[in-house]
C-alpha cells in the first residue's frame with residue numbers, strides 16, 4: 001500500500017469510527033504488545049510471531065495517530081502537533097546519546113570506551 005492509500009485509509013477509519021474508538025484501539029494494541037513481549041520472554045526466546053504481529057498492530061495505530069497529528073496545527077507559527085512530537089523525539093535521542101556516552105566512559109576501560117564513543121558521535 002502506498003503512502004497516499006495509507007493516509008486515506010487512516011483518515012477514513014478515524015472519521016468512520018471516531019477518535020475515542022481509535023485511541024482505545026491503540027491502548028488495546030499496546031496492551032497486547034506488552035503481553036506478547038512477556039509471553040515471548042516466558043518461552044525463553046527474544047522474538048516470536050505474536051511479538052511481530054503486535055508490533056505491526058501498534059505501528060499501524062501510531063501511523064494513524066501520526067497522520068492525524070500532521071493535520072492538526074499547534075499554532076499559526078509552530079507547525080503541527082506532529083512537528084512537536086518530532087522536536088521532543090530529537091531532544092530525547094540527544095539525551096539517550098549523552099546517557100550512553102557517559103555510561104560507556106564511566107564503565108569501560110579508556111581505549112575501548114573511546115572506540116565505542118567515536119562510533120556514536
Ligand SMILES: [Mg+2]
Pocket residue numbers: 029032053054057
Ligand atoms: Mg493486536
